[in-house]
Amino acid sequence: MTKKQKPTVLITGAAGALAQQVINRLRDTYQIVAVDFRKQTYLSDDIPSYQINFNKRVFEDLFRKYEFDGVIHLGRITSSEETRMRRYNANVLGSQKLLELSHKYGIKKVIVLSTYHVYGANAYNPALIDETAPLKAAELTMDLIDSVELENLANIYLWKYRDLNITILRPCNIVGPGVQNTISSLLSSKRAPVLAGFSPVMQFIHIDDMADAIVLSYEKNKSGIYNVAPEDWVSYQQALELSGCSKLPLPSIPPSVPRFLAKTMNLKIFPAFLLNYFKYSVVIDGRSFNKTFGFKVKRPLKEIFRYYKEMKS
Structure with a gap:
């Protein structure tokens, strides 16, 4: 086997x-191998791309073939994409297989993308939630259990296998061009539902800034758990x-009413399991990440x- 010209990620x-x-930020410095559970994506001739189930034996073949130096695990499947069982298999069991193989093949750096949703949304959340706060999301909704279990799994490997240098990132709402999550869909729509009597404080990070944060955390290689969020926030409404969205008020009580209306009106962009996040503020403290990695957002x-408003014009 010939000696690798670049480290492989x-x-x-x-x-x-x-x-x-x-990938666009790393491709000049690293040899990239891209995989996805959902579909194969062509990126360029010099980037091998695979659609692969992490729980299948062929996944291990990639570790043998490419001798990875690092892993950036961004493949968490959201609740809107798959059934609960398929999501659990991919997010939890698939991630466990990924971490086992990373340990087996001597990977020296692993990034795991999580979400601020793991903290849960309730009326008793502190004004700023730091990384030591308990992960309460699983108590509130079954649809976020796999997100919490993925985090717990990464935590186990973080402390058990220090040689993996695992960094777990918990970002706030990621938005911007190409993002297809719940909050981006809401900001993109001409009419967006709001719960009467509620307008929680929210944080938003531009996809470009989040990509910068991931690259920075990979290259600086400091293990641990970090919230990723700017130091400003705004109410949902x-x-x-x-x-440029007009508001579609929904009655907020009893809790079954907004769930029923969202389903009846086919408001897929307002999933029932996230309703509490549109009632109660979940404001995370990103200062530890900013200080440790020297990070500062560039997109206010x-x-x-303005991007979402211009989309509608």
Whole structure:
């Protein structure tokens, strides 16, 4: 086998806009191998790309073939994409297989993308939630159990196998061009639902800034758990106004009513399992990440909302 010219990095979730932004930032310095559970994505002739189930034996063949130096795991499947069982198999069992193979083949750096949703949304959340706060999302909804279990799994490997140098990132709402998550769909729509009597404070990070944060955390190689969020925030209803959305008020009590209306009106962009996040503020403290990695966002909120407003014109 010939000596590798560049370090080789495995990036999961390659079909997603965030992974593609990360790949674009790393491709000149690293040999990239892209994989995705959902579909195969052509990136360029010099980047091998695979649609692969992490739980299948062929996944291990990639570790043998490419001798990865690092892994950036961005392939967490959201609740809107798959059934609960398929999501669990991919997010939890698939991630466990990925971490086992990383340990087996001597990987020296692993990034795991999580989400601020793991903290849960309730009326008793502190004003700023730091990384030591308990992960309460699994108590509130079954649809976020796999997100919490993925985090717990990464935590186990973080402390058990220090040689993997695992960094777990918990970003706030990632938005911007190409992002297809719940909040981006809401900001993109001409009419967005709001719960009467509620307008929680929210944080938003531009996809470009999040890609920068991932690259920075990979290259600086400091293990641990970090929130990733800017130091400013805005209420949900104000975010809609700034994005040029008109509001569609839904009654908020009893809790079954907004769930029923969202389903009846086919509001797929307002999933029932996230309703509490549109009632209660979940504001995370990103200062530890900013200080440790020297990170500062470059795209302010006004730029984020201007993008969504201009989409509608």
